[in-house]
Amino acid sequence: MVTPGQKTQxxxxxxxxxxxxxxETEMDRLSSQYEDIMRDDRxxxxxxxxxxxxxxxxxxxxxxxxLIDDERIYETVEGLLGQGFLWVASDGNYYVGDTPWHADGxxxxxxxxxxxxxxxxxxxxxxxxxxxxxxxxxxIIPGSHKSEYAERLKATADRSDDPSFVPFGxxxxxxxxFPLETEPGDVLFFNQDLHHGSFGGVVRRMFSTSxxxxxxxxxxxxxxxxxxDATKLTLRPHVSLVNSxxxxxxxxxxxxxxLGFETKGG
Amino acid sequence: MITAEQKDxxxxxxxxxxRQLFAPEEVKDxxxxxxxVMNRTGGEDALTSGSKYxxxxxxxxxxxxxxxxxDDRIYGIPETLLGPDFLLETNGGFVWWGDTxxxxxxxxxxxxxxxxxxxxxxxxxxxxxxxxxxLRVIPxxxxxxxxxxxxxxxxxxxxxxxxxxxxQEDVPCVALESEPGDVxxxxxxxxxxxxxxxxxxxxxxxxxxxxxxxSEQISALWEQHEKFAFSYHPVRSYIDSDxxxxxxxxxxxxxxxxxxxxx
Numbered sequence: 001m002v003t004p005g006q007k008t009q010x011x012x013x014x015x016x017x018x019x020x021x022x023x024e025t026e027m028d029r030l031s032s033q034y035e036d037i038m039r040d041d042r043x044x045x046x047x048x049x050x051x052x053x054x055x056x057x058x059x060x061x062x063x064x065x066x067l068i069d070d071e072r073i074y075e076t077v078e079g080l081l082g083q084g085f086l087w088v089a090s091d092g093n094y095y096v097g098d099t100p101w102h103a104d105g106x107x108x109x110x111x112x113x114x115x116x117x118x119x120x121x122x123x124x125x126x127x128x129x130x131x132x133x134x135x136x137x138x139x140i141i142p143g144s145h146k147s148e149y150a151e152r153l154k155a156t157a158d159r160s161d162d163p164s165f166v167p168f169g170x171x172x173x174x175x176x177x178f179p180l181e182t183e184p185g186d187v188l189f190f191n192q193d194l195h196h197g198s199f200g201g202v203v204r205r206m207f208s209t210s211x212x213x214x215x216x217x218x219x220x221x222x223x224x225x226x227x228x229d230a231t232k233l234t235l236r237p238h239v240s241l242v243n244s245x246x247x248x249x250x251x252x253x254x255x256x257x258x259l260g261f262e263t264k265g266g
Numbered sequence: 267m268i269t270a271e272q273k274d275x276x277x278x279x280x281x282x283x284x285r286q287l288f289a290p291e292e293v294k295d296x297x298x299x300x301x302x303v304m305n306r307t308g309g310e311d312a313l314t315s316g317s318k319y320x321x322x323x324x325x326x327x328x329x330x331x332x333x334x335x336x337d338d339r340i341y342g343i344p345e346t347l348l349g350p351d352f353l354l355e356t357n358g359g360f361v362w363w364g365d366t367x368x369x370x371x372x373x374x375x376x377x378x379x380x381x382x383x384x385x386x387x388x389x390x391x392x393x394x395x396x397x398x399x400x401l402r403v404i405p406x407x408x409x410x411x412x413x414x415x416x417x418x419x420x421x422x423x424x425x426x427x428x429x430x431x432x433x434q435e436d437v438p439c440v441a442l443e444s445e446p447g448d449v450x451x452x453x454x455x456x457x458x459x460x461x462x463x464x465x466x467x468x469x470x471x472x473x474x475x476x477x478x479x480x481s482e483q484i485s486a487l488w489e490q491h492e493k494f495a496f497s498y499h500p501v502r503s504y505i506d507s508d509x510x511x512x513x514x515x516x517x518x519x520x521x522x523x524x525x526x527x528x529x
Binding site (some may be wrong): 012 | 269271272273277278279281403404406409410411412415416418428429430432433438439440475482507
């Protein structure tokens with residue numbers, strides 16, 4: 001499913017955009033489910049234009065769990081992370097306004113004694129509305145998921161929303177970056193260590209799922225355990241995934257249970 | 267002058283855009299001087315006929331352009347980024363159009379010991395946007411290892427090469443859109459390109475190097491000197507200039523035995 005060029009693009013620049021992966025009809029259905037979940041979280045209250053974030057998200061609907069097992073998603077993630085990749089988390093968001101520059105990837109869980117840490121964690125993002133550079137699309141600094149470049153970019157790693165913050169002498173919206181402009185149906189796959197933000201958006205609807213490479217070393221396992229302990233929702237598989245009748249879904253969480261991570265929900 | 271924050275930007279990303287450094291009247295004078303030099307050096311049809319033009323040792327041929335070179339706003343750029351003992355490598359005037367494919371980075375023969383910092387200062391005389399010929403850069407690729415990971419994209423001949431699965435013009439990058447009066451500073455090592463340039467797109471540029479002190483650096487400089495007609499060849503009128511900044515920019519080249527040229 002992932003071509004050699006796409007894999008090289010992902011490894012080099014830290015992201016992949018696959019255009020029109022889902023049809024208009026499919027996106028209408030996903031949008032409807034998104035609105036249902038977000039409305040349930042607001043206990044039926046209308047959306048008032050304030051930022052809203054729901055964790056977990058896809059676990060709330062069997063049809064969204066099926067989405068992860070869809071070959072268009074599963075095989076792309078497998079092509080980028082390798083076989084045996086693990087579930088991390090999911091979320092649904094109403095984004096409002098700017099999102100300051102930051103890098104996810106649970107950087108604080110990385111052992112600082114390790115050089116050139118490379119343990120890919122990927123976010124798969126579905127934006128439900130057209131988004132462009134000045135209307136809140138995700139902007140990324142290509143290549144910033146790698147440690148040497150990330151070191152030079154420390155100023156953009158920590159989500160500063162201080163109005164006087166002028167990283168590299170420019171306004172945050174002028175930091176050199178590549179806009180990942182999308183239409184509904186496009187899907188973004190990006191390494192969570194990439195430095196990213198968004199500017200100019202008013203309200204954007206988006207949901208995402210995160211995955212991580214199957215750990216193959218004691219350092220990887222130690223990282224996962226530190227990441228688990230430092231968060232409340234990450235790496236805690238929902239019972240709907242643990243008990244799924246889909247073997248590929250169960251396969252994403254079995255190793256987490258073996259590592260001693262507790263389940264959620266039920 | 268270049269601020270400490272701008273220096274950080276340069277270090278991190280490999281370029282700077284200095285907006286409206288020159289006023290419209292100054293741009294007009296610079297443009298006129300550029301056209302005069304072009305007309306004297308075989309470029310008289312370039313702006314009208316759509317032919318391409320490029321000439322080295324360009325600013326030396328007109329006092330307005332030499333004044334531009336020693337103006338604080340231009341001189342201060344390499345002075346801050348490369349050190350007060352920077353060299354003038356070369357300069358040029360160009361009329362170009364069409365696509366310039368991705369290039370930059372490090373050659374396979376280049377070692378960390380032979381590396382020395384360089385900077386190019388460019389002024390365009392037209393409004394340029396992403397799809398009509400502005401400079402595009404992949405920020406951060408002026409340093410290893412990112413610059414080496416992107417090297418497969420360097421392909422001067424094959425317009426259809428897609429090492430990263432996307433067309434040349436879709437490679438993730440930043441478009442340095444500009445207006446006349448803006449100054450763009452970048453290092454040739456940062457991967458750069460342009461697409462969609464319209465006929466008659468005119469530019470002047472000066473290129474600088476940090477003073478090479480290690481033997482490997484001097485050897486690398488000498489290789490460039492031997493390979494190119496203008497790089498590291500000081501113009502005789504600049505060697506004997508009564509402007510101390512001009513003399514200083516080329517004196518190290520004389521010291522190194524670089525062959526002077528006359529224009």
